[in-house]
Amino acid sequence: xxxxxxxxxxxxxxxxxxxxxxPGDTSRIGTKEEARKRLEDAIEIDGLQDRLFAExxxxxxxxxxxxxxxxxxxxxxxxxxxxxxxxxVVTAFNRPxxxxxxxxxxxxxxxxxxxxxxxxxxNRSQYEDVLIGRVRKLAPAHVIEHRYNQINAFEDMIASxxxxxxxxxxxxxxxxxxxxxxxxxxxxKHWKFDPGDLEDRGLWSDYMHAYExxxxxxxxxxxxWYVIPSDKKWARNAAIASIVxxxxxxxxxxxxxxxxxxxxxxxx
Amino acid sequence: xxxxxxxxxxxxxxxxxxxxxxPGDTSRIGTKEEARKRLEDAIEIDGLQDRLFAExxxxxxxxxxxxxxxxxxxxxxxxxxxxxxxxxVVTAFNRPxxxxxxxxxxxxxxxxxxxxxxxxxxNRSQYEDVLIGRVRKLAPAHVIEHRYNQINAFEDMIASxxxxxxxxxxxxxxxxxxxxxxxxxxxxKHWKFDPGDLEDRGLWSDYMHAYExxxxxxxxxxxxWYVIPSDKKWARNAAIASIVxxxxxxxxxxxxxxxxxxxxxxxx
Numbered sequence: 459x460x461x462x463x464x465x466x467x468x469x470x471x472x473x474x475x476x477x478x479x480x481p482g483d484t485s486r487i488g489t490k491e492e493a494r495k496r497l498e499d500a501i502e503i504d505g506l507q508d509r510l511f512a513e514x515x516x517x518x519x520x521x522x523x524x525x526x527x528x529x530x531x532x533x534x535x536x537x538x539x540x541x542x543x544x545x546x547v548v549t550a551f552n553r554p555x556x557x558x559x560x561x562x563x564x565x566x567x568x569x570x571x572x573x574x575x576x577x578x579x580x581n582r583s584q585y586e587d588v589l590i591g592r593v594r595k596l597a598p599a600h601v602i603e604h605r606y607n608q609i610n611a612f613e614d615m616i617a618s619x620x621x622x623x624x625x626x627x628x629x630x631x632x633x634x635x636x637x638x639x640x641x642x643x644x645x646x647k648h649w650k651f652d653p654g655d656l657e658d659r660g661l662w663s664d665y666m667h668a669y670e671x672x673x674x675x676x677x678x679x680x681x682x683w684y685v686i687p688s689d690k691k692w693a694r695n696a697a698i699a700s701i702v703x704x705x706x707x708x709x710x711x712x713x714x715x716x717x718x719x720x721x722x723x724x725x726x
Numbered sequence: 727x728x729x730x731x732x733x734x735x736x737x738x739x740x741x742x743x744x745x746x747x748x749p750g751d752t753s754r755i756g757t758k759e760e761a762r763k764r765l766e767d768a769i770e771i772d773g774l775q776d777r778l779f780a781e782x783x784x785x786x787x788x789x790x791x792x793x794x795x796x797x798x799x800x801x802x803x804x805x806x807x808x809x810x811x812x813x814x815v816v817t818a819f820n821r822p823x824x825x826x827x828x829x830x831x832x833x834x835x836x837x838x839x840x841x842x843x844x845x846x847x848x849n850r851s852q853y854e855d856v857l858i859g860r861v862r863k864l865a866p867a868h869v870i871e872h873r874y875n876q877i878n879a880f881e882d883m884i885a886s887x888x889x890x891x892x893x894x895x896x897x898x899x900x901x902x903x904x905x906x907x908x909x910x911x912x913x914x915k916h917w918k919f920d921p922g923d924l925e926d927r928g929l930w931s932d933y934m935h936a937y938e939x940x941x942x943x944x945x946x947x948x949x950x951w952y953v954i955p956s957d958k959k960w961a962r963n964a965a966i967a968s969i970v971x972x973x974x975x976x977x978x979x980x981x982x983x984x985x986x987x988x989x990x991x992x993x994x
Contacts, residue, residue: 512917535810542803543847546811579811638993648984649780656991716916723924725906 466684468677481630482689499699504540506706511545513711514575517620524627527637536695550581613681622681627688734952736945749898750957767967772808774974779813781979782843785888792895795905804963818849881949890949895956
């Protein structure tokens, strides 16, 4: 497959109009059968993660953002199905605790950044503070406004040891309706449903505008945003697995050379 | 398969003689082909973990201990290969940092305990402080002596919200020799080898004695130890997957009932 990164990346400095990106587009991925067969990306990610861990010098941070039901957990399961939990740390950012609120908005985020050698995955992230924060006016406008630059500066700083990839899981309002209905109909999915989700749904266009601000202002060379059409789960998973794999291949982590001579040791 | 727990558990209060437990024993597991085919344990663990997460009331803590090369990482990969990193947190306890040393020995352990709804896996644990701590005399004898009771009291406390399973991966000294040689011969495995491993190997019988103390004194109803014959990786993985599955089934986590009425909501 060709390098999907260039198709989905938000070019730094460009202006994003989400209404021009079709959430149902699968043209870059191929057929569902082809995508299903592409197990090799997940397997390659596993091997690359092992090298990253062995090298112990750099980290990878994957940020997942999207409207409710866009499939953040499902993406993690699919992309890291071969990798397992060793060396992969998932952090879900929910409503901040009183302790977190007593600090600046990046404090809890910084604490959760992956250590060298590991892959960190953020299910929601610092961007909530310019998404729900903006839409629901959880802070004064000038404070929110300042945060875009603060986030860029923060990501620039962690980029010294961490490769950052940010994915917006782009679904349509119609697709969300289907998925919310499924949650309401299946008792095993009730726990995933929060009546507040419907309020956010009512603010859909405000959220899309807030996402456009994020994508336009916070996609950088060191920490690019990718907009992933996500109405089709299989296309979403295939796109992200491919981009994660390519990124790790480019990082090219290496098994370290020991500071001892293997010839010197005898196991007795 | 019958309930393997009763075959491998250390009965609380019993005295363990590791020389009487054959690390190569596979008689409880069956043939390698049978074990390989038993994918269903890993798949069931995945489904049970989802229910545990949804319920959000209880945690599972899995402690893995064993001599170098006994396969702690490999066990995690195999047992949780279907589960993935969401809701599973692995903590490796290595040499304590200055900050950790400035606290009591359980401080860093407590911080790493799994939150309700999740599975925590400890690669090494509080038991290092009565294993290497005892063998290498890292603290005065009376301090080490006190720790067994302190660990029991600690585990009793966390057991109010957390089910605790402790596995000793029991390998033979001969099998360790093979695995260490493999590490020395494969450049991709050099990073796993530490010349200090050979020193620990030289203290094998001291370590076995320290393990026997641990197993005899710290296997409790609420936090039992299991001794898992681990010379055969496939038998080790099958035994632990089966015990984890049975334990989760017995915990029987349930999807919670919502505090709202599904009939009341319309997705528009």
